[in-house]
Amino acid sequence: MKVDVLLGLQWGDEGKGKIVDVLTPDYDIIARFQGGPNAGHTLEFNDFKQVLHTIPSGIFRENKMNIIGNGVVIDPIVFKKEIDNLKEKGFDISENLYISKKAHLILPTHRLLDAASEEAKGKSKIGSTLKGIGPTYRDKTGREGLRIGDILSGFQEKYNERIQKHKIILEKLYGFDYEELFNSCEKDWFDGIELIKKFKLVDSEQLLNNSLKEGKSVIAEGAQGTLLDIDFGSYPFVTSSNTICAGACTGLGIAPQKIGKVFGIFKAYCTRVGSGPFPTELLDKTGEELRKAGNEYGSTTGRPRRCGWLDLVALKYAIMIDGVTEMIMMKADVLDEFDTIKICTGYEINGEVTEEFPYELNDSVKPVYVELPGWKTDLTGITCQNEFPEEFNNYINFIEEETGVPISIASVGPKRAQTIFLNQD
Numbered sequence: 458m459k460v461d462v463l464l465g466l467q468w469g470d471e472g473k474g475k476i477v478d479v480l481t482p483d484y485d486i487i488a489r490f491q492g493g494p495n496a497g498h499t500l501e502f503n504d505f506k507q508v509l510h511t512i513p514s515g516i517f518r519e520n521k522m523n524i525i526g527n528g529v530v531i532d533p534i535v536f537k538k539e540i541d542n543l544k545e546k547g548f549d550i551s552e553n554l555y556i557s558k559k560a561h562l563i564l565p566t567h568r569l570l571d572a573a574s575e576e577a578k579g580k581s582k583i584g585s586t587l588k589g590i591g592p593t594y595r596d597k598t599g600r601e602g603l604r605i606g607d608i609l610s611g612f613q614e615k616y617n618e619r620i621q622k623h624k625i626i627l628e629k630l631y632g633f634d635y636e637e638l639f640n641s642c643e644k645d646w647f648d649g650i651e652l653i654k655k656f657k658l659v660d661s662e663q664l665l666n667n668s669l670k671e672g673k674s675v676i677a678e679g680a681q682g683t684l685l686d687i688d689f690g691s692y693p694f695v696t697s698s699n700t701i702c703a704g705a706c707t708g709l710g711i712a713p714q715k716i717g718k719v720f721g722i723f724k725a726y727c728t729r730v731g732s733g734p735f736p737t738e739l740l741d742k743t744g745e746e747l748r749k750a751g752n753e754y755g756s757t758t759g760r761p762r763r764c765g766w767l768d769l770v771a772l773k774y775a776i777m778i779d780g781v782t783e784m785i786m787m788k789a790d791v792l793d794e795f796d797t798i799k800i801c802t803g804y805e806i807n808g809e810v811t812e813e814f815p816y817e818l819n820d821s822v823k824p825v826y827v828e829l830p831g832w833k834t835d836l837t838g839i840t841c842q843n844e845f846p847e848e849f850n851n852y853i854n855f856i857e858e859e860t861g862v863p864i865s866i867a868s869v870g871p872k873r874a875q876t877i878f879l880n881q882d
C-alpha cells in the first residue's frame with residue numbers, strides 16, 4: 458500500500474480540513490505531517506462546525522486511526538483546549554488519536570520568543586501566527602528541542618534547562634518583559650502535558666510502515682501551503698517547516714517510493730495571511746468583494762486574509778515541487794457573482810514575460826492576466842458535474858490545460874455535501 462498526500466498549493470487555508478474529512482472514508486489512517494497550532498483546518502457537516510489546529514481532520518469519522526506525526530510541533534495548551542472543546546461537544550477521541558514520541562513540544566517560552574522576535578522586527582515582521590512555531594523548529598534543528606517522548610522520563614530537568622536559556626534570550630537579546638506572561642500560562646502548559654500522557658504515545662513511523670505492510674491505506678494531511686514552505690516559499694515570509702510533499706516523508710518516516718497520489722488543493726482565487734509578496738493581490742474593491750464572498754478571515758488568528766486572483770505561475774511551481782497527480786479546486790462558489798474572472802498566466806519582470814517562478818517576488822514582478830467570462834450562477838446547490846454552467850467548465854478546463862494536471866474535485870461550499878467529484882464515469 459502507498460500513502461496518498463493531501464497538501465495546499467498556495468499560501469494556506471485552501472480548504473485542506475474539509476477535503477481530508479470528505480476523503481477519510483476511503484482511508485484507514487489519517488496522519489498530520491508538519492506544522493502545529495499555526496494551522497486552522499475547518500470542517501463542516503450537518504449543523505456542526507469545527508476548527509482543528511493539532512488534531513488530524515479524519516477524527517470525526519468512526520474507527521479511523523488519526524496520527525500526529527513526528528514532523529508536527531505540539532503546544533500542550535492548545536492541544537488540551539482542542540480536546541476539552543471536543544469533549545464538551547460530545548466527542549471523545551482518545552481511542553483514535555495517536556501521537557508520535559518524536560513530535561516536538563512548543564514550550565511556553567517559544568510562544569514568547571515568537572512574540573519578542575516579531576516585535577523586534579517591526580515593519581519587516583513575518584506576521585506569524587504567534588504560536589511559537591519558528592522558535593520551536595529552530596530549537597529542533599538546533600538540536601535543543603524537547604520531544605513528546607521526553608515527557609516519559611527526566612522531563613522536569615530538561616524542561617528547566619531550556620526555559621532558563623530562553624529566559625536569558627528574552628531578557629538580554631530582546632529586553633522582553635516575560636515574567637507575567639510566562640507565569641500566567643505555565644500551569645496550563647503542564648496540565649496539557651498531563652493530558653498528553655493519557656494518549657497513545659507511539660513510534661509512529663513504525664506504526665505507519667507496519668500498517669502499510671498489513672494493507673492499510675493512509676492519507677497524509679499537510680498544513681499551511683507550498684508557498685509557505687521553508688525552502689521553496691517566499692522566504693523569509695514563510696513558516697518554519699517543509700510543507701511540500703517531501704515533508705510527508707520526513708514528517709512521518711515514509712520512504713519516497715511509498716508515496717502514491719498527491720492531491721494538490723487550491724482555491725479558485727488566492728489568499729494570504731501575514732506579510733510577504735503576493736503578486737496578484739487586489740487592494741481594491743474587487744479584493745474586498747472576494748474577502749466578503751469567501752469570508753476570508755483567518756481560522757486561527759481571525760486576521761483578514763489578503764485576496765487576489767488565481768496565480769498560475771505560482772500554482773505550476775507548487776505542482777512541480779510537490780509532484781501533484783490530481784488537483785482539488787476549492788471555493789469556486791466565491792466567484793459566482795463576478796462578470797469576469799482574471800487568471801495570472803505570467804509575470805512581467807523588467808519588460809520581459811516569464812512563466813517561471815522567480816528567486817524573489819519583488820515589486821518589479823507584474824502579473825499578466827487573461828480574463829475569462831464569469832458564470833453568474835449560484836453553484837452552492839449543485840450536486841453533479843452535469844449541472845455546471847458552461848463558463849465554469851471553461852474555467853476548469855483552462856486551468857487543467859495550463860497546468861497539465863486533472864482537477865478531480867470542485868468544492869462549491871464549506872459543507873461535506875458541497876463537494877463535486879469530477880469525471881466519475
Ligand code: GDP
Binds near residue numbers: 472475501789790
Ligand atoms: P485549511 O486551513 O486549508 O483547512 O482551510 P481553512 O479552514 O483555514 O479555510 C477554509 C475556509 O473556507 C473554511 O472556513 C471552510 O469552511 C471554507 N470552505 C471550504 N471549502 C469551501 C468552499 O468550497 N466554498 C466556500 N464558500 N467555503 C469553503
Ligand code: IMO
Binds near residue numbers: 583680694696
Ligand atoms: P493552515 O494549515 C495560512 C502563515 C502566517 C505567517 C507565516 C509564518 O490553516 O493553512 P508561523 O506562525 O507559521 O511562523 O507564521 O505563515 N501561516 C499560515 N497562513 N494558513 C496557515 O495554516 C498558516 N500557518 C502559518 O500567517 O504569514
Ligand code: MG
Binds near residue numbers: 470499756757
Ligand atoms: Mg487554515
